[in-house]
Amino acid sequence: MTFVLVLLVSALALPWGAAAVARRLAGVLPPREACWVLTAAALLMAGGSIAVLIGLFHVPFLASLEQVPLPRVLEVWPVAVPAACVAGSVMLVQVVLLLRRWSRHRAVLAHAWQLAVVGTVHGDLVVAPGDDVDAFALPGYRGREGRIMVTSGMLRALKPREREVLLAHERAHLSGRHHLFSAVVDLCAVVHPALRSLRESLGFHLERWADEAAAAVVGDRKVAAAAIARAALASSRKRNSSGYPLLSVTTGSVPQRVEALLLPEPVVPQRGVHRAGAVGLAGTVVVSAVAAIASAYGLHEYVEYAAIAVRGR
Structure with a gap:
């Protein structure tokens, strides 16, 4: 049982370190690969945390299914019932927060599409009248294909070639389905607070x-x-309070992005120290998820062992 407790503590604590590891790994990779790493890490760590909670919650129920008296379970692990209650409460809170977060996502999209109705459509481009300087990728919603939302003020603020950059940037968000990456990590952050830094x-x-x-x-x-x-510099865009902003050319650390574009195009490390470091960091992220899943499995095996001991009497 000590081994299971060690795994439980590791599974719940490792995401704090693993999140930092994932961010560092993303920093040495090109943007596309970095996004995949961060999203996969968030899913692994969130899934591992859920596995631990499910394992804790099911201990008393597994014992009853195996016809193991609950007092016998409590003799070996006195905190089994309190732990199951805590795990159940945490999962209930997580479900409520996930539903609220998902509702906010949908509300942001619905509001953005309402703004698109008043604009002039040119293919995949919607130009909204007004002096506000704003632009963002508008994902598909309720059967409608994705669009690029740009204000007249933004178009006036940019030179012709710069407008091409703007449109290409937002089209890349749509074609790459970047809103799904953002939504997945945002929802995973609800499961474990350590994952908030990944957003x-x-x-x-x-x-x-x-x-x-x-x-x-x-x-x-x-x-x-x-x-x-x-x-x-020209943008008047305001971040919405939902924590789930629509993807826009004006978001993120603009100085760092500009600096990166003034350097050569990034490439995936192929050999040497960079490759070894990337593999090692990725392994650390996977370990945190494996520890969580192993702890849940260990709890199940513990009940099985208790059942065999009871039958052998």
Whole structure:
């Protein structure tokens, strides 16, 4: 049982360190690969945490199914029932928070599509009248295909080639389905507080992914950098209070993004220290999830062992 307790503590504590590891790993990878790493890490750690809670919650029920008297279970592990109650309460809170978070996501999209109704449609582009300077990728909603929402003020603030960068950037968000990455990590952050730090990191790398795609379309990294800087300076965009902002060229750490575009295009490390470090960091993230799943399995095996002991009497 000591082994199971060690796994439980490890499974619940490791995500704090694993989240930092995932962010560092993302920092040495190109934006596209970084986004996949952060999203996969969030899913693994959230899934592991849920596995631990389910394992704790099911101990008394598994004991009853195996016809093991609850007093016998409490003799070996006195905290079995309190732990099951705590785990059940935490899972209930998680379900409520997940539903609330999902509702906020849908509310943000619904509001954005209401704004798109008053705009002029040009293919996948919706131009909204007004002096506000704003632009964002509008994911598909209720059967409607994704659109790029741009205000007249934003178009006036940019030069012709910079407009190309803007549109290519937002199209990259849509074609790459970046809103799904953002939503997945945002929901995972509800499961374990350690994963909240991954949201900001993912947002930065999603914007970097779209930046690189836009630079490739226009064929000039300096023009892309200038467009992003000008759009951010002119933007009047306000972050919504839901914590789930729509993907926009003006979000994230703009100075870092501009600086990255003034450097050569990033490549995936192929050999040497970078590759070894990336593999090692990825392994650390996986270990945290494996520990969580192993702890849940260990709890099940503990009940099985208790059942065999009772039958052998």
